[in-house]
Amino acid sequence: DTAVSQTPKYLVTQMGNDKSIKCEQNLGHDTMYWYKQDSKKFLKIMFSYNNKELIINETVPNRFSPKSPDKAHLNLHINSLELGDSAVYFCASSQPHRADGTDTQYFGPGTRLTVL
Amino acid sequence: GESVGLHLPTLSVQEGDNSIINCAYSNSASDYFIWYKQESGKGPQFIIDIRSNMDKRQGQRVTVLLNKTVKHLSLQIAATQPGDSAVYFCAENRKFSGGYNKLIFGAGTRLAVHP
Numbered sequence: 574d575t576a577v578s579q580t581p582k583y584l585v586t587q588m589g590n591d592k593s594i595k596c597e598q599n600l601g602h603d604t605m606y607w608y609k610q611d612s613k614k615f616l617k618i619m620f621s622y623n624n625k626e627l628i629i630n631e632t633v634p635n636r637f638s639p640k641s642p643d644k645a646h647l648n649l650h651i652n653s654l655e656l657g658d659s660a661v662y663f664c665a666s667s668q669p670h671r672a673d674g675t676d677t678q679y680f681g682p683g684t685r686l687t688v689l
Numbered sequence: 690g691e692s693v694g695l696h697l698p699t700l701s702v703q704e705g706d707n708s709i710i711n712c713a714y715s716n717s718a719s720d721y722f723i724w725y726k727q728e729s730g731k732g733p734q735f736i737i738d739i740r741s742n743m744d745k746r747q748g749q750r751v752t753v754l755l756n757k758t759v760k761h762l763s764l765q766i767a768a769t770q771p772g773d774s775a776v777y778f779c780a781e782n783r784k785f786s787g788g789y790n791k792l793i794f795g796a797g798t799r800l801a802v803h804p
Contacts, residue, residue: 577732604789613697613796614697614727614776614796614797615794615796615797616733616778616794616797617794618791618792621789621791623789628787628789629789629791663732663733665732667790669788669789669790675721675738675740676721676782676790677723677735677738678723678735678792679735680725680732680733680734681732682730682731682732683730683731683732
């Protein structure tokens, strides 16, 4: 009964390939996110979707294309992989617009992408 | 012991001691702050949060202090245990158009607990 799940956990691929990472949440949240964590542990938001609509795009190269088939899923497709794409990618979800103003994000276990 | 959460410094403490992890945030308009714990090979896990209309909030063995004047946040862990060893991140919540939120994470602090 994992709240936010991602597949695969590890992904090793050659430069130039295209790959996808999948994310699913069973928390009933409206908003989902993709983050990239570099080798120095710095976490940076890439995208956010609310009810299948893109609301944040943090100047990510257009080789990265998120897709949200429904509000419980947010997948990340990466074209023409480059060495610099190697990182850990985290999916998260939250339920914003709460009356108390809080918006806690819950994270998945991460996908470690290694581009050779 | 104390540490500032920049460039992933390491805070080393003895088991049973209290730990204080510090964080500076940048935007005075941020209204909500969260501390996350990330264990090796796992995703960030929510620990405790605080809204900007408060200056202190307590949880189980953890306390968050917020000083809006100097834009500073701290996480205090009482009676630190080996299981507390992890990287700790503070995050500030910023609102943008449409009423949506964006979390801006600090650089993280690694807490190492020694028996």
